[in-house]
Structures are given as structure tokens and as C-alpha cells.
Amino acid sequence: MDGRQWRATIAAAQAGDRRALDELVEGWLPLVYNIVGRALNGHADVDDVVQETMLRAVDNLGSLRDPDSFRSWLVAIAMRQIRDRARRKSADRLTEDVAHDAADFAELTVLRLQLEGQRREVAEAVRWLDDEDRQLLSLWWLEVAGELSRRELADAVGINRQHAAVRVQRMKARLETARGIVRALDGACPELRELTGRWDGRPDSVWRKRFARHIRGCAYCAEPGRAVVPAERLLVGLALVPVPVGFTLSLVFGGKTAVAATATATTVGWSAKFLGALTQPAVAVTAGATFVAGGAYVVTQTPDAPPPRAAAPTAASTARLPSSTPSAPTPSVSPSSSPSPTRTKKADPYGTVVDAVDKAPDPDTEPAALPRRPASGVTSSGGAHATMNHRGDSVTLQGQGYVLVRWQISPQYRAGSLVMPSWTGLKGKLFHVASGGGRRMDDPVSSTDTSATGMGNATTGYAVLPSGTQQMWQNEYFYVDGEVTLTVNERGADYGLNVFPSTWDKVEEDVRSGPPDGTTRYGLVRDTGKDNAPVPQYLTRATPADPATVPQRSRV
Known part of the structure; x- marks a missing residue:
């Protein structure tokens, strides 16, 4: 209201x-x-x-x-x-x-x-x-x-x-x-x-x-x-701490007994400003209800309802899957196996789209418009500017907003195969929204040497991505809604990561920077604004002892 x-x-x-x-x-x-x-x-x-x-x-x-x-x-x-x-x-x-x-x-x-x-x-x-x-x-x-x-x-x-x-x-x-x-x-x-x-x-x-x-x-x-x-x-x-299961509020007083019709106990933190969303039938079914008998409010909760999180009152937030829900089998269902028109119109559940290898767009091709997602701020365990240069270095991000991961690849110190960083312990959602920085890692070193990549040269050697890994720009932008940890898994080629909480304005400015020339290009917008936007590769809700073991296909 x-x-x-x-x-x-x-x-x-x-x-x-x-x-x-x-x-x-x-x-x-x-x-x-x-x-x-x-x-x-x-x-x-x-x-x-x-x-x-x-x-x-x-x-x-x-x-x-x-x-x-x-x-x-x-x-x-x-x-x-x-x-x-x-x-x-x-x-x-x-x-x-x-x-x-x-x-x-x-x-x-x-x-x-x-x-x-x-x-x-x-x-x-x-x-x-x-x-x-x-x-x-x-x-x-x-x-x-x-x-x-x-x-x-x-x-x-x-x-x-x-x-x-x-x-x-x-x-x-x-x-x-x-x-x-x-x-x-x-x-x-x-x-x-x-x-x-x-x-x-x-x-x-x-x-x-x-x-x-x-x-x-x-x-x-x-x-x-x-x-x-x-x-x-x-x-x-x-979010507010939800009223506990079984909490009873008796309001019996001289004809003024309050009688609740329908309410929920667990959705979006029980905040009054979301009450309009709570009265929707679809939300009430998933969250629980408040039943009344003799002027007593009795709060109940469905056994497998996921814990509440601070989130905007959208249909997507009320349909968030529990972290224990498997993600791989469901997305693989082909359209032909789902003939119902109502099912095919639904947005893909979160986690169905994993970033695939894309072809480098022409430097003169301007990026698509960047959708604006809600952002209340992201905190980083590494501060406003986290620098990670060694295997095992990590940073935990919490909140809702944009994050810049800036790559520093150093084949002059140690070339070879890159062991990619991984995102672990995801609670909530994480999207790969844009790429920028004026340079993609496989851009030619010069306009005359089109066979060499930007991650090294014939003298120092090259840093090579694992087969099937998404090619990267200098700056990669992500959107966090919850909590996740990013870990450097450096083992082969030498690289470092700088991690900064960012804003929509900064992302938009970066991906549109120009004018492009032989070594500078426009960025790329990946975000669709929906749950079917790409998620980063090497992402999981699990917290493995060795983050380098996270598989290339995300598990969210």
C-alpha cells in the first residue's frame, strides 16, 4: 500500500x-x-x-x-x-x-x-x-x-x-x-x-x-x-525477521476483535510496505497464511517454503527457488515437450542460461541498451577496491547492485593455460550483465598482426582460456542480488583481479565508451533485464573445499 x-x-x-x-x-x-x-x-x-x-x-x-x-x-x-x-x-x-x-x-x-x-x-x-x-x-x-x-x-x-x-x-x-x-x-x-x-x-x-x-x-x-x-x-x-511459526496474537477486547481474512507470514520480510503484494493469491499459496479463530492470529508457514530475503516485491522474487533445487535437468526440456501455450510464455527459471562462447562483435557495433536493475548497494569483504593476485585470494559480495571485475593478465611473467576464477556459495542471484574496458582479451595486438591475441605475444607467450570458456573483456560487469564469493584459482598463466562495487551509470558509460579504433572497441550488453539473462560460468551455490574444482557449467 x-x-x-x-x-x-x-x-x-x-x-x-x-x-x-x-x-x-x-x-x-x-x-x-x-x-x-x-x-x-x-x-x-x-x-x-x-x-x-x-x-x-x-x-x-x-x-x-x-x-x-x-x-x-x-x-x-x-x-x-x-x-x-x-x-x-x-x-x-x-x-x-x-x-x-x-x-x-x-x-x-x-x-x-x-x-x-x-x-x-x-x-x-x-x-x-x-x-x-x-x-x-x-x-x-x-x-x-x-x-x-x-x-x-x-x-x-x-x-x-x-x-x-x-x-x-x-x-x-x-x-x-x-x-x-x-x-x-x-x-x-x-x-x-x-x-x-x-x-x-x-x-x-x-x-x-x-x-x-x-x-x-x-x-x-x-x-x-x-x-x-x-x-x-x-x-x-x-529484511525483517519473519514472525515465528505458531506465533499467536489474541486481540479480544470488547467488540473490537480484529479478524484477518487472508495474510502471509513469510514473504518479503513481512514488511508493511509490501502488503499489496502479499494479498496476491499466488503469493499466499507459497508463503503460508494467517488463520483466525476466536480473535487469535495464528501464523503458519509451509514446511518447504524458502527463508525470506530482502528483495523487491516482484513476481520473480516470490517465485525464487530454494537453493537445494536442482537446476540442470529442468532447463533442458525442449519446447516440443511443452505444448501448452501458457507454459511456453513463462520466463526461463533462474539458472537456465549459462554464458556460452560468443563471437566478438564488430568494434563499430554499439551495444544494446542496458536494463536498469534495482540497486540498494553492494558491500565487499575486500573494501571498495579489492585486489586479488594469488591463488586462493577471495572476496565476498553482499547486497543488491552492480560489481566490476577487472582483469589483469600478465603472460610476460607466466604464460600458459588460465585456471578460471569461480563464484561459490551463491545465495540469491548473480547475472553477467555487461563487458567493457575498451578491449576484449582476444583482440589483435595491432591492426597489422591479426593472428596474435591480446593476451600475450610470440616473445612472451600467450595466456590461453580453457576450451569453451566465455571470452572476456578487460572489464566484466555482474549484478548481485544476495551473496556470493569470488575466488582466484590462478595456477597456470599469471593473472590478477580487481573487484569494485559499481553502479548502472558507470557500466553504461563504460560499454559505450569510444570512439573505437584498432585496439579499442565498444563493450557488450548481455543483460536481458529478466531471469533469463546470462549467469557467469564457474558459478555454484555449493562451497567446495577447492573452488578451482567448480565445473565450467554453472550450478545455480
Whole structure:
């Protein structure tokens, strides 16, 4: 729903329309659940606080004068309930209760959003924050993820925006300290192992200070050469943690019982801004439903529904295949074996098109138009400019956007057969969208020597691609929507890769650069804008011990 539709829904709910009230509850329950869950770190009281928040919101909806302020008003109610609950509980009782929790919210965040690497590190670091910092982080996390504005964050805490900025900066500093603790505890420092021998395993402020003091003075744990991505870049566009299976919300109060008609529990992170997409029947079938009996919302989920991911609410995103689905057999079905007109009109499932060897286009042939895909930003474990020169060097890319892989082939140092780099551990989708850089690797060295390729010469020798491998330009562009790791498998010919997060504008400018001459050419646009766009060769969802063993035909 857009803002105008939400205002109309709120006005209808205030006038007593039960269907409109249902839409408010089903749309905003996930946001409240994430705020409360993260603030209380999954404590057993989360359900009660969420229940009380929604009850108070619905019961006092008539007092809301400005529908545009509904979200900040609802968030403020949630924060008041969190603080009220803290005042009611003693510190000793809280510690006792936490010890009996089956899984904290940090664990739920990691499992349900399938977080890995530094994103997982941020989620686990939340355990080390004090209650006040966790409450603020529960709002800031959603601000960075695009679910709240800074104004709404400040209103919920009850301070102005300037004060909120100071509070957030202090909280972020303590979060970075906690991230360092998580990294160190995953390491193999012998002194830290000795220190943890006296630790009961529960994160608290005393041990946080002890571990932080050790890390500051330990060259091993401090990891001075490690590239640490700022937390806000890791959280951009991250989905809400879906409401858990079996969660029950009872809203029975004097004739105002909300009764849901149809809703989903798992699609696109349960974000209210995607509610319009959630009401589509095709989505509801694949995602699950919310059934109602006696005024109680019971969230269910189909057993083999894939975990949610942050993605645009498109038909393609709701039809995403689980990573365990085999990709090779299905695409090989010939058109003659599928006579149904409705089936032949469907776009190819993701992974059916693997880049094949193409003939070099004429340098004077301008590339096709480059489709514009959504881009919220890509983070790289190697930073803004990752350089990989040796076998085993790798970089992990996360997010949604364009990436440049620039080739540096050096036959003057070592010629021979290239062992191609591989893409492993794919979560989501990866497309080979364009090629540029003004030069293709098999272009003639000069206009007079048309028999020699651009990857060497008769004196130094040549770098040779494996048979059937896609020929490369100096710059190869890819589009990431999820997470993937690129690894250099250098063994024969000498080469290096430079990896940069990029933008649509830069890709478009590169592939259209000119004017062409004997050694400079236009680039090539490969992207169709659909799921049948090429995917890179040597791509797999698996994470093999030796990435060089990834087969040439992609496995996605």
C-alpha cells in the first residue's frame, strides 16, 4: 500500500471497519515484533509485550489525529511497553529468565535471514549490549534497513533528532566493540581461551569489559589487517525477521476483535510496505497464511517454503527457488515437450542460461541498451577496491547492485593455460550483465598482426582460456542480488583481479565508451533485464573445499 491507501485504511479502522482493522494489524505486526524482539533479545516476554503493544494501539486508535504519524505513534507505544516491562522486572529475575530461553533474537535473526560473515557478526554482537543500547539498536537497525526514518526513531525514544544522532553514534561505538568480541571468540588466541575458561558463556557487561581490554592489548585478536565493513552498510535493505511459526496474537477486547481474512507470514520480510503484494493469491499459496479463530492470529508457514530475503516485491522474487533445487535437468526440456501455450510464455527459471562462447562483435557495433536493475548497494569483504593476485585470494559480495571485475593478465611473467576464477556459495542471484574496458582479451595486438591475441605475444607467450570458456573483456560487469564469493584459482598463466562495487551509470558509460579504433572497441550488453539473462560460468551455490574444482557449467 502507498501512503494514501494507508491513510484511508486507518480512517476506515477508526470508523469501525473490521476489515481495515485487520489490515492494520497484519501489516504492522512484523515491525512491532522485530522492535520488541531485538530490544528484549528474544526474551520469553516478547510475545506479551507485542500483544500489549498491538492491544493498546487498536484500543487507542481513535485518539490518533494524524494518520501520517501512525507508524511513529505505533513505534512509540512499543517502546513504552518495553520500558514499562523493564521497570516491572528486577535484574535478577531477568537473568534467571534469560537462562531458560530456547533461542535469543540474535540466533533467530541469523537463522531466519540466513546471515553469514560480517552480517552474522553484527547480529550476534547485539547480545553484548546493555538493555538501553539494545532498545536504541532495535530502532536504528530498522532505520538502516529502510523501515523507519530518523524522525520516527527520535520520536519513539522521546528526544530530538540532534540528541538521537549522538545517542546512535555512542551505541554504534559499543556495537563495534561487541563485534570485536564476537570475532575474537571465534578465533584461536591461546590467551583468550584461557580467559574464557572462567566464563559461564553468558554475555554481560563485566565480561564485555574484560574481553575488550584483552583485545585492545592483543595483536592476535585485534586483527589490524582485517577489513571491517561498517554495520550500517551491512544492514541496508535487510529484511525483517519473519514472525515465528505458531506465533499467536489474541486481540479480544470488547467488540473490537480484529479478524484477518487472508495474510502471509513469510514473504518479503513481512514488511508493511509490501502488503499489496502479499494479498496476491499466488503469493499466499507459497508463503503460508494467517488463520483466525476466536480473535487469535495464528501464523503458519509451509514446511518447504524458502527463508525470506530482502528483495523487491516482484513476481520473480516470490517465485525464487530454494537453493537445494536442482537446476540442470529442468532447463533442458525442449519446447516440443511443452505444448501448452501458457507454459511456453513463462520466463526461463533462474539458472537456465549459462554464458556460452560468443563471437566478438564488430568494434563499430554499439551495444544494446542496458536494463536498469534495482540497486540498494553492494558491500565487499575486500573494501571498495579489492585486489586479488594469488591463488586462493577471495572476496565476498553482499547486497543488491552492480560489481566490476577487472582483469589483469600478465603472460610476460607466466604464460600458459588460465585456471578460471569461480563464484561459490551463491545465495540469491548473480547475472553477467555487461563487458567493457575498451578491449576484449582476444583482440589483435595491432591492426597489422591479426593472428596474435591480446593476451600475450610470440616473445612472451600467450595466456590461453580453457576450451569453451566465455571470452572476456578487460572489464566484466555482474549484478548481485544476495551473496556470493569470488575466488582466484590462478595456477597456470599469471593473472590478477580487481573487484569494485559499481553502479548502472558507470557500466553504461563504460560499454559505450569510444570512439573505437584498432585496439579499442565498444563493450557488450548481455543483460536481458529478466531471469533469463546470462549467469557467469564457474558459478555454484555449493562451497567446495577447492573452488578451482567448480565445473565450467554453472550450478545455480
